[in-house]
Amino acid sequence: MIEDELLKLRFKAGRIDALQRIYEKYRDYLLTLAMAMVNDAATAEDVVHDAFVAFAQSGARFRLRGSLRAYLATCVVNRIRDRMRARRRQGQALDEEMTLESDFDPPDGRILSDERSRLVGRALARLPEEQRETIALHLNGQLKFREIARLQNIPLTTVRGRYRHGIEKLRSILNGRL
Amino acid sequence: MEPEDKIRGLVQAASFKASPEVDKALWTEISTAYGTLPANSGRTSLLRAILGTTPVRLAAVAVVLAAVVFWRPFDPAGKAYALSDAIAAINQARTIHVHTTLKKGKAYEQIYEYWYDLEQIREYTHHEGTFAKVADSPEPHGGPVTFEPYRGAVTTVWDGQYLMRMDHEKRTVRFARLLSWEQELRRRRMADLALNAALPDVLQYLRYYTKIGKDTIDGQLYDIWRREWRISFESEVRQRYDIWISPISGEIGRTRRWLHHAEAGWLLQSETDKIEINQEPPAGIFAIDPPDDYTQENSKATAGILRDDFLQAQNRQGCRLKVLPGFMLEDGSILAIWTVSGEADQSDPAKAHAHLTWGGPLPQAPLSLFGLLFVPGVHIYGSVAFEDENSPDMMIHAVGRHLVSTHKAGRVYHWALYVPRRVIKSETPETLNIVAVVRDLQNPAARTAGFLWCLPVSSERFAGDLAEAFRDLSDNSDAPASMDYESLLRLARNIRSDKRLYKDFAEETKRITDIPRPEPVEIVP
Incomplete structure (x- = not known):
C-alpha cells in the first residue's frame, strides 16, 4: 500500500517511470476485472485503455487520498457503465448481446487466459448486470463490500444481497460443468 | 451443486492477461497521453498522433518514440525507496494502522494499536498490557518511590466531536467533548500524530538515519535504516532505532527500538510490526456507542471539556x-x-x-x-x-x-x-x-x-x-x-x-x- 502512495506522489511529480509501474502493476488486474464484467476482450481492452489514458492525462492535477487500486477499478467500472448506457440508448439489449457473445471464447489471443477463467467469464456473463458487477468487484477487484456500496451509491445490505444471490446463481450455472 | 467456497475460489482465480502485443500497444498509447491535455476519451490512433503538427503532437511524438525505443519492464533497482519516501506516503494516506509492542522487561509488556482516518478525521487507540504506578508508601511522609505493576486495557475513540474512553478492566465508559478549536487542532495535526505513532522520531531526526544493511521479512527484501544516540543525561546509555524500508515498494516492514546496557548489551524496547497505509478499518471501530454491559460514568450530553490528556x-x-x-x-x-x-x-x-x-x-x-x-x-x-x-x-x-x-x-x-x-x-x-x-x-x-x-x-x-x-x-x-x-x-x-x-x-x-x-x-x- 505504501508503494501506491509513493507511486501517486511520483506520478504527480511528473515521473513517467511511476506511470509505467502503475500501469504494469494494475494492467492485468483491471483487464481481469473488466473481463469479469463484460466477458468481451475488445471491450475490456478498450475500457482499460481509456481508464489509463485518462489517468495519464491527469498528471499534476491528479489528487487522490484513497486507494489507487480502488480508484482505477472505479474508472474501469464507470467506463463499462457508460458503454452499457450508450448501448441501451441505442436500443440494444446489452445483457442479451453480451451473453450471446460470451458463449464464444475471447478472439485472436490478444487477451490471454486459461480454460477455467474463460468458463468463469461465460458464467458471470449470464448473471444480471448488478450481481455480476458486485461479484466482479468483490472477488476479482478485491474491493470490500463497503467500498462497493460507496462506489455504487447503494446500502451495504443491498450489496451483500446482490453478492449472495449472484453466487447462488453462479453455483447453479456452473453445476456439473467443473 | 458445487460448494460456495469452490465457486468463490474459482472466480478469484480467474485471470486475464494482456498479450505482449496488446501490452506494448497499450503502454505506447498511455505514454503518449501522458502530459497531454485530456481530449477524446475514446481510443486514440497512434498514427494520428504521430502525423499531427502542433507542438503538443510533436512532443507526443518524442514521447512515443522514446516509449517505443526504451520500452522495458519496470526496473526498481535504480529507483530505491528511502525513509523520506515512507514519510511522504504517510502524510498523504487516507487511513493509517499501527501496531506496536513495548517490552520494558518481562514485567511490563504493552500493546499499542492505532487507527487514524485522515479523510474523516477520526481516531482509535487501544493500549493494553501491564503498566506501572507509584506504589503507596507505608510511611506517612513518603519514602523511597517504588512502582507496582497493574493490568490495564483502555480504548479511546474520537469521532471528530466526542471522545469516548473505555476502561476494559473497570468496564466503564466516559465521554469528553472536544472544544471547537481543539477539534480543528486535532484535524490539522492528525497526519503528524499518525506519523508519530508509526515512526516516532523521524520528523526531527530524519537526516541522522543511515542505511546500515539489508534484511528479509517473509521473503521480502528491506533496507535497514538506523539512528543511534546517547541519552544526554546518562552518557553511558545508548539507544538505537531501526526501520526496515523496502527499496522496491517503499513499505515499512518493521521498526525496533533498542537500549544498550553495559552489562546486558542491546535490549529490545519496542517493536512495531504493522504500519499499514489505506487499509479499510474494521467495521464500527470509530463508533462511540458504549457496550451495553459497561457502566457509563457520564453521557455525551453531560460530557466535560477538561480531559485528563491535557x-x-x-x-x-x-x-x-x-x-x-x-x-x-x-x-x-x-x-x-x-x-x-x-x-x-x-x-x-x-x-x-x-x-x-x-x-x-x-x-x-x-x-x-x-x-x-x-x-x-x-x-x-x-x-x-x-x-x-x-x-x-x-x-x-x-x-x-x-x-x-x-x-x-x-x-x-x-x-x-x-x-x-x-x-x-x-x-x-x-x-x-x-x-x-x-x-x-x-x-x-x-x-x-x-x-x-x-x-x-x-x-x-x-x-x-x-x-x-x-x-x-x-x-x-x-x-x-x-x-x-x-x-x-x-x-x-x-x-x-x-x-x-x-x-x-x-x-x-x-x-x-x-x-x-x-x-x-x-x-x-
Whole structure:
C-alpha cells in the first residue's frame, strides 16, 4: 500500500517511470476485472485503455487520498457503465448481446487466459448486470463490500444481497460443468 | 451443486492477461497521453498522433518514440525507496494502522494499536498490557518511590466531536467533548500524530538515519535504516532505532527500538510490526456507542471539556494545573489558557486576581504555567534534555504575561500570552517541541510539565476561534473587545523588547535547561 502512495506522489511529480509501474502493476488486474464484467476482450481492452489514458492525462492535477487500486477499478467500472448506457440508448439489449457473445471464447489471443477463467467469464456473463458487477468487484477487484456500496451509491445490505444471490446463481450455472 | 467456497475460489482465480502485443500497444498509447491535455476519451490512433503538427503532437511524438525505443519492464533497482519516501506516503494516506509492542522487561509488556482516518478525521487507540504506578508508601511522609505493576486495557475513540474512553478492566465508559478549536487542532495535526505513532522520531531526526544493511521479512527484501544516540543525561546509555524500508515498494516492514546496557548489551524496547497505509478499518471501530454491559460514568450530553490528556501538572499538596491547547499567532506568540484545581487552591478568586492587569505579571496561583521553551530535539526527563548529540543547538525562551481571567462553572481560567524572545514562524522546526514550564508556589524551582499543543491561527480566523473558546470557558461568554489579533501582536512586541523579563526567566529556568550535550555516537553497520 505504501508503494501506491509513493507511486501517486511520483506520478504527480511528473515521473513517467511511476506511470509505467502503475500501469504494469494494475494492467492485468483491471483487464481481469473488466473481463469479469463484460466477458468481451475488445471491450475490456478498450475500457482499460481509456481508464489509463485518462489517468495519464491527469498528471499534476491528479489528487487522490484513497486507494489507487480502488480508484482505477472505479474508472474501469464507470467506463463499462457508460458503454452499457450508450448501448441501451441505442436500443440494444446489452445483457442479451453480451451473453450471446460470451458463449464464444475471447478472439485472436490478444487477451490471454486459461480454460477455467474463460468458463468463469461465460458464467458471470449470464448473471444480471448488478450481481455480476458486485461479484466482479468483490472477488476479482478485491474491493470490500463497503467500498462497493460507496462506489455504487447503494446500502451495504443491498450489496451483500446482490453478492449472495449472484453466487447462488453462479453455483447453479456452473453445476456439473467443473 | 458445487460448494460456495469452490465457486468463490474459482472466480478469484480467474485471470486475464494482456498479450505482449496488446501490452506494448497499450503502454505506447498511455505514454503518449501522458502530459497531454485530456481530449477524446475514446481510443486514440497512434498514427494520428504521430502525423499531427502542433507542438503538443510533436512532443507526443518524442514521447512515443522514446516509449517505443526504451520500452522495458519496470526496473526498481535504480529507483530505491528511502525513509523520506515512507514519510511522504504517510502524510498523504487516507487511513493509517499501527501496531506496536513495548517490552520494558518481562514485567511490563504493552500493546499499542492505532487507527487514524485522515479523510474523516477520526481516531482509535487501544493500549493494553501491564503498566506501572507509584506504589503507596507505608510511611506517612513518603519514602523511597517504588512502582507496582497493574493490568490495564483502555480504548479511546474520537469521532471528530466526542471522545469516548473505555476502561476494559473497570468496564466503564466516559465521554469528553472536544472544544471547537481543539477539534480543528486535532484535524490539522492528525497526519503528524499518525506519523508519530508509526515512526516516532523521524520528523526531527530524519537526516541522522543511515542505511546500515539489508534484511528479509517473509521473503521480502528491506533496507535497514538506523539512528543511534546517547541519552544526554546518562552518557553511558545508548539507544538505537531501526526501520526496515523496502527499496522496491517503499513499505515499512518493521521498526525496533533498542537500549544498550553495559552489562546486558542491546535490549529490545519496542517493536512495531504493522504500519499499514489505506487499509479499510474494521467495521464500527470509530463508533462511540458504549457496550451495553459497561457502566457509563457520564453521557455525551453531560460530557466535560477538561480531559485528563491535557497537559497537566500536580504538586504534593494535591493541587492540579491543566493547560488547554493554545493559539499560536503569526509571530510565534502563544495565547494559552490554564486552570488550577485541588485542595491547595483555597484562595478567594476575587481577591487573588484583583491585582491582575492586561500585560502584567501572571497570577500567583499555587501552580502556574510560568513560561514556555521552544526547543527542537528534546525529550523531557524531569528536566529538558537534548535527545541526543544531533539535536539542533537552539532554545528559545518565552515569557508569560497575564491577559484576562474568566469564570465558568466555579472554575477560573487564566488567559495569558507567552512571547518567544524572537519572532518564530509557525509550523517551522522551532515549533515542533514547545515545553511547558511550571512553577509551584510551595516549591519555587521551575519544572517541566510536558509539551504544549498549539493551533497556528491567522488574523482572519482568530476572532471566531476566540469567541468559541470564550463561550466554553466564560460565564460572560464574550471576549473583551481589546483582545484582538493586532492588540496581541502589539503587546507581544512590547514584551519582546523588555530584555529584563527574558533574563529573569532564563535565570529561573537554568536548573532545568542547563544540560550538557552528549558526545556523538558512531554508527557502525
